Amino acid sequence: xxxxxxxxxxxxxxxxxxxxxxxxxxxxxxxxxxxxxxxxxxxxxxxxxxxxxxxxxxxxxxxxxxxxxxxxxxxxxxxxxxxxxxxxxxxxxxxxxxxxxxxxxxxxxxxxxxxxxxxxxxxxxxxxxxxxxxxxxxxxxxxxxxxxxxxxxxxxxxxxxxxxxxxxxxxxxxxxxxxxxxxxxxxxxxxxxxxxxxxxxxxxxxxxxxxxxxxxxxxxxxxxxxxxxxxxxxxxxxxxxxxxxxxxxx
Amino acid sequence: xxxxxxxxxxxxxxxxxxxxxxxxxxxxxxxxxxxxxxxxxxxxxxxxxxxxxxxxxxxxxxxxxxxxxxxxxxxxxxxxxxxxxxxxxxxxxxxxxxxxxxxxxxxxxxxxxxxxxxxxxxxxxxxxxxxxxxxxxxxxxxxxxxxxxxxxxxxxxxxxxxxxxxxxxxxxxxxxxxxxxxxxxxxxxxxxxxxxxxxxxxxxxxxxxxxxxxxxxxxxxxxxxxxxxxxxxxxxxxxxxxxxxxxx
Numbered sequence: 001x002x003x004x005x006x007x008x009x010x011x012x013x014x015x016x017x018x019x020x021x022x023x024x025x026x027x028x029x030x031x032x033x034x035x036x037x038x039x040x041x042x043x044x045x046x047x048x049x050x051x052x053x054x055x056x057x058x059x060x061x062x063x064x065x066x067x068x069x070x071x072x073x074x075x076x077x078x079x080x081x082x083x084x085x086x087x088x089x090x091x092x093x094x095x096x097x098x099x100x101x102x103x104x105x106x107x108x109x110x111x112x113x114x115x116x117x118x119x120x121x122x123x124x125x126x127x128x129x130x131x132x133x134x135x136x137x138x139x140x141x142x143x144x145x146x147x148x149x150x151x152x153x154x155x156x157x158x159x160x161x162x163x164x165x166x167x168x169x170x171x172x173x174x175x176x177x178x179x180x181x182x183x184x185x186x187x188x189x190x191x192x193x194x195x196x197x198x199x200x201x202x203x204x205x206x207x208x209x210x211x212x213x214x215x216x217x218x219x220x221x222x223x224x225x226x227x228x229x230x231x232x233x234x235x236x237x238x239x240x241x242x243x244x245x246x247x248x249x250x
Numbered sequence: 251x252x253x254x255x256x257x258x259x260x261x262x263x264x265x266x267x268x269x270x271x272x273x274x275x276x277x278x279x280x281x282x283x284x285x286x287x288x289x290x291x292x293x294x295x296x297x298x299x300x301x302x303x304x305x306x307x308x309x310x311x312x313x314x315x316x317x318x319x320x321x322x323x324x325x326x327x328x329x330x331x332x333x334x335x336x337x338x339x340x341x342x343x344x345x346x347x348x349x350x351x352x353x354x355x356x357x358x359x360x361x362x363x364x365x366x367x368x369x370x371x372x373x374x375x376x377x378x379x380x381x382x383x384x385x386x387x388x389x390x391x392x393x394x395x396x397x398x399x400x401x402x403x404x405x406x407x408x409x410x411x412x413x414x415x416x417x418x419x420x421x422x423x424x425x426x427x428x429x430x431x432x433x434x435x436x437x438x439x440x441x442x443x444x445x446x447x448x449x450x451x452x453x454x455x456x457x458x459x460x461x462x463x464x465x466x467x468x469x470x471x472x473x474x475x476x477x478x479x480x481x482x483x484x485x486x487x488x489x490x491x492x493x494x495x496x497x498x
Contacts, residue, residue, distance in 0.1 A: 077411075
């Protein structure tokens with residue numbers, strides 16, 4: 001499949017030590033319909049990588065291309081319209097829930113797709129939420145879901161999700177996963193998500209990018225990665241997570 | 251005012267000094283430097299104005315206004331040193347404000363086209379606009395720190411830099427203009443403005459002094475609005491780089 005988004009030797013140096021890499025050059029691609037889980041221990045630069053893909057952060061080396069056109073030839077706003085990043089701690093914009101949901105239509109002078117917004121809100125368990133409520137007064141989980149709907153209404157080609165279910169209870173998490181999956185299937189968009197929940201990564205994604213030791217150590221088919229990871233670091237990582245999962249289940 | 255009376259005003263400096271010593275504030279050096287500098291600067295300006303008023307040469311007037319703008323821009327721009335070309339932007343805002351103000355005042359014949367009117371009114375306009383610019387920059391600095399998440403949320407949804415910055419700029423424009431309008435509401439009730447007081451002390455009719463003060467108040471209000479708007483307008487290119495990442 002033709003790649004949508006290509007990463008060419010993309011690297012980032014540590015923020016506080018410009019001599020060391022946060023992650024070493026990454027060359028990879030995201031194709032239409034891909035669902036990629038970015039996994040790895042904390043501090044490997046997963047969020048930074050996603051922010052770079054959304055051009056909210058600048059890489060120190062390398063470049064990207066979208067639809068075969070180099071990032072330099074894209075206007076940043078046009079790029080971000082196609083590659084949308086949803087933060088782990090989403091920020092509600094001033095105003096009501098409705099104002100937040102209408103942000104995309106306001107920014108891009110498009111008609112507000114109220115039925116779609118209602119549909120997503122329902123799928124995410126927010127069907128009864130009063131749209132006239134001040135967005136700042138929502139709970140963390142509600143904010144995370146409203147921010148997700150905001151992003152879905154943009155209809156990006158690549159949706160970047162940074163721990164998008166971190167503040168959700170198991171029931172809401174399932175709803176959010178289903179909503180994203182269905183949206184991606186219908187819109188043929190690619191999804192790149194960061195998750196510390198290996199079961200979620202396995203459920204949702206077909207490809208895994210495993211980051212460790214300051215580099216993209218494995219980029220593999222999800223089934224193969226979870227069954228038999230190639231590197232020792234990945235095996236140890238999955239073992240640790242399996243242990244944590246068991247502890248949680250006790 | 252006689253030289254003797256002028257010399258006696260040092261009594262106020264003496265009171266300040268005494269208080270500083272008694273309260274162990276350690277401000278004695280500041281007081282001496284401040285006293286000497288203000289006296290010397292004002293005397294110098296007095297002599298320069300004396301020469302300018304005598305010659306009435308337009309180039310000399312322009313030179314004085316240029317110096318005023320340069321000093322004001324340097325001072326106000328210091329509040330956001332890390333923003334590239336900020337002092338130039340403030341200078342441009344002050345220059346435009348001064349030009350519009352003078353064009354209206356002279357064009358409509360509200361004031362005489364003489365240094366006696368042009369220089370003091372320009373001084374007040376530029377000085378007040380400098381304060382507005384400083385307030386604007388302070389507020390924008392706070393905005394780029396506290397509203398970074400909001401800006402980023404907009405950018406992530408495909409907003410242009412202008413769209414992402416607009417709510418912050420609007421808040422900064424408002425907050426930099428509010429003090430000017432607040433003081434308009436209480437002027438004469440709480441404080442008697444310096445210019446009017448000066449005119450009355452110098453022997454002018456209070457009603458005449460009030461007429462000029464009204465002129466100044468309205469000029470300063472419009473100057474505040476023009477400066478704040480221009481600073482806001484230029485902000486779209488100043489605070490965030492082309493990609494939408496803040497400089498501060």
